[in-house]
Amino acid sequence: MALCRRVTRVRIFLVALLLISAIAKAADFESRYYAAVFSGDLSWVTAAEPDSPAGLALQEKFDALFVRGVRDSAIKAIDDIVVRRIAERFADYWRQAFLAPQDLGLAEAQLLTDIARLVGAEDQVDDPAAVERALADLLDQRGFYYRGGRTRPLLDLMLWRKNRTVDYDVELTDGRQDVVVHFLDEFAVRGWSFFATFGRSGTGGWADRDALYCISAAYDVDSEQFENSYLRHEARHFADYELFPALDGADLEYRGKLTELAFSSDASGLLSKFWRHSDGTSVAPHPLANWYVVQDTARAFDKSCDDNPLICIGAATNDDLQAAARRLLKNHSRELNGLGAATVRSTLTPVAAD
Numbered sequence: 001m002a003l004c005r006r007v008t009r010v011r012i013f014l015v016a017l018l019l020i021s022a023i024a025k026a027a028d029f030e031s032r033y034y035a036a037v038f039s040g041d042l043s044w045v046t047a048a049e050p051d052s053p054a055g056l057a058l059q060e061k062f063d064a065l066f067v068r069g070v071r072d073s074a075i076k077a078i079d080d081i082v083v084r085r086i087a088e089r090f091a092d093y094w095r096q097a098f099l100a101p102q103d104l105g106l107a108e109a110q111l112l113t114d115i116a117r118l119v120g121a122e123d124q125v126d127d128p129a130a131v132e133r134a135l136a137d138l139l140d141q142r143g144f145y146y147r148g149g150r151t152r153p154l155l156d157l158m159l160w161r162k163n164r165t166v167d168y169d170v171e172l173t174d175g176r177q178d179v180v181v182h183f184l185d186e187f188a189v190r191g192w193s194f195f196a197t198f199g200r201s202g203t204g205g206w207a208d209r210d211a212l213y214c215i216s217a218a219y220d221v222d223s224e225q226f227e228n229s230y231l232r233h234e235a236r237h238f239a240d241y242e243l244f245p246a247l248d249g250a251d252l253e254y255r256g257k258l259t260e261l262a263f264s265s266d267a268s269g270l271l272s273k274f275w276r277h278s279d280g281t282s283v284a285p286h287p288l289a290n291w292y293v294v295q296d297t298a299r300a301f302d303k304s305c306d307d308n309p310l311i312c313i314g315a316a317t318n319d320d321l322q323a324a325a326r327r328l329l330k331n332h333s334r335e336l337n338g339l340g341a342a343t344v345r346s347t348l349t350p351v352a353a354d
């Protein structure tokens with residue numbers, strides 16, 4: 001009987017290990033998928049082997065949308081046939097780009113040709129800016145607000161119907177910033193990140209030189225998430241456009257994320273979120289900035305920290321983490337000023353892959 005109990009315990013232990021392994025594989029697949037979206041490369045997904053219902057369901061969604069080309073339901077619901085065809089063409093481009101990122105240039109050239117035809121600007125196909133102006137004019141005539149351009153690494157498309165404005169006075173680590181926020185509603189298309197994550201993640205807003213733009217459905221305006229992850233983060237960008245007018249995306253995101261951290265009531269949780277969506281080898285601004293924020297915060301407590309930075313900050317209090325974020329932001333400002341505030345473009349570069 002004693003031997004039987006031992007064997008049973010061993011079997012239970014082995015089953016537990018298998019379950020833990022399966023959960024880890026599923027978590028690895030899902031985490032890898034959502035991080036890879038923001039790096040613009042999902043070419044590996046069809047050959048992956050998720051080992052959980054959630055992982056398999058995600059892969060099946062991917063197969064339907066990206067491999068079999070099933071139309072996105074929101075795009076199918078657009079009642080204006082011309083606008084729907086424009087949205088469908090962007091969706092096809094996103095599928096091509098994610099499945100074959102090495103051919104991104106070819107995919108974008110074909111997109112430009114097709115959009116020029118759809119908006120009646122075939123004679124301007126050699127001038128992408130002119131084609132985009134024609135696209136914006138057509139969409140405006142048909143009752144849609146529009147945002148295009150590049151949300152790195154891909155060309156983007158956002159279409160919505162309602163817009164209202166609110167003035168805010170935002171506290172940052174180095175002063176206050178007045179901003180105008182446009183709240184955007186009734187979206188027809190919410191961009192490539194929302195498309196590729198099946199609505200789980202995506203752009204919640206952005207900052208232009210004149211104002212901030214917030215997707216209303218992405219935030220509870222009474223929450224800390226809105227106050228920090230949107231309002232302070234974007235207001236930091238707005239301030240930095242004046243302070244460092246040539247600064248590139250990764251450095252801007254680094255400063256926005258440090259600003260979130262400096263005011264967060266759950267800084268360790270926020271760092272964990274950043275780490276899950278980080279990639280130090282990426283050229284995309286968000287995953288690269290996430291990597292630097294977590295690494296730099298960890299090294300503020302342990303200069304030798306490398307392998308798992310979350311362990312290095314595990315004993316830090318929330319006040320400690322907020323203070324570290326403020327120091328890092330101040331040091332970064334000092335570095336940028338030393339390099340030339342008016343012309344500096346970047347201090348963050350991808351690290352070499354192992």
